[in-house]
Amino acid sequence: MPTVTDNDLKELKDLITAGFSRIDAEITDLKINQARMEERLSGQIQALDAKLTGQINTMDERLTGQINSVDERLSGKINVVDEKITGLGKRLDFQEFLNRGFLIGVGVVALTGLAKLLGLLPKV
Secondary structure, three states: OOOOOHHHHHHHHHHHHHHHHHHHHHHHHHHHHHHHHHHHHHHHHHHHHHHHHHHHHHHHHHHHHHHHHHHHHHHHHHHHHHHHHHHHHHHHHHHHHHHHHHHHHHHHHHHHHHHHHHOOOOOO
C-alpha cells in the first residue's frame, strides 16, 4: 500500500482549493449574469408597461369619444320621438273631440226622430 506524504496532501489540498476557486468564480459569474438579466427584464417590463398604459389611455379616450357621440345621437333621436309622440297625442285628442261630437249629433238626431215618431214634437 502506498504511503501518503505531506507533498501528496499539499497537492490534493491545492487541487481542491483550485476547484473551489473555479466553482466560486463560476457562481459569481452566474450571479452577475442573473443580475444583468433581472435588470434587462425589469427595463423591458417597464417599457412594456408604459406602452400598454399608453395604449389603454388611447383606447379609453377613443371609447369615451364614441360613447359621447352615440349619446348625442340617441339624445337627438329621443327628442324627435318625443316630439312625434306629443304630436300624435294632440291628434288623438282632436280625434276624440270629433268622435264625441259625432256621437252627440247622432244621439240628438236619434232622440229627435224618436220624439217625432212618438208625437212629442209638433209636425211642421
